[in-house]
Amino acid sequence: MTQTHIELIKVWFIFSFSLGCWTCLNLLISRRGDRQVKNTILIFIILLLAPPLNAYLGLVNSQPTHWIATLAHKLTWCYGPIMVALIRHILLRPIGRLSYLLQALPFALFFMHDLLHLKIISLPVMVTLLFVHIFSYLGYAIYLLKAERLRLLKLTTQFKNTSYYWLIYLVGSLSFIMLVDVGVFTSLLRGQFPSFTALAAIASLVAIFVNTIALFSLYQPDVFFHEIKPQEEPKPETKPHLRSIELSPEAARQLDEQLQELVKNHKPHLDEDISLPKLASLLGVTSHQLSELLNIHKNTSFYDFLNDLRYQESLNFLATNENELTIADIAYRSGFNNRNSFYKVFKEKTGLTPSQYKKYQTTSN
Incomplete structure (x- = not known):
């Protein structure tokens, strides 16, 4: 890799990180939108700052910053809980703070495990637990969306360009990231080591996409949507001919x-x-x-x-x-x-x- 390529990659990581910071600032200072939805998106974007920052520091320093590298490598444990939280916001059934904290426990435990070099859990066991974690959340997400398919259909047909509509894209990006991580960890178990730079570039691309969607959910530009033609409303039911009066x-x-x-x-x-x-x-x-x-x-x-x-x-x-x-x-x-x-x-x-x-x-x- 030439020095020019390295500098271009650095610029790419800086751009990804800067856009994430700009998006976080917008979410913090803007009064628009549902506060709980914004907080969930904000957590997601803050976490996505770690991979491009870690990749950039890896290119400029001989030794990576340990806690940032550990955070970047353990983000997979966060994606499932965040995805379910976003889906529940879409379905207007947000979860409470206690549920957030409980679902964050696996991430916190495994982050501290690697940060402190405990080596209590071997890599195969950790990856197995991670796979169970990922596919459990994916299965639960599918169950939620299937159970509320009528609401989801109404949102995607009648309420495009609402903040809740844009959350669907964030859920899709999370699903993609989780499946990519499954592939990466499967390769590690087989003794194959994917390119660090390539993985970081993909993570940065996903982060840019997520930041863009987050800004769309906040400001909801009309440029992407045509006005929906009015649909005929269901006619109010006519008063039935009651056979008898049953209620006193x-x-x-x-x-x-x-x-x-x-x-x-x-x-x-x-x-x-x-x-x-x-x-x-x-x-x-x-x-x-x-x-x-x-x-x-x-x-x-x-x-x-x-x-x-x-x-x-x-x-x-x-x-x-x-x-x-x-x-x-x-x-x-x-x-x-x-x-x-x-x-x-x-x-x-x-x-x-x-x-x-x-x-x-x-x-x-």
């Missing part, structure tokens, strides 16, 4: 209290698979009884009932100053089928568009 005023009141309690604790309007029969089964009543409660006693339809709950959910997001969520993000998190239905319901309820309402709230505060 007292029974209707009790069922309404049960319904409000269910809405408060479980938020069925956020369920992609919610239907009248499913909601009725959650309440332990028949579909006919629930229809009677909504149509006769509450003078609404199932469709309007759900949209009113979603509207109330969106008001909570619009009234909160902690996160500067975009209108598309709010529509997705509130459970609406698409942005068109969100705008339509919001206009009917307030006489304003969501953007106008948000601007009014900002100026009045």
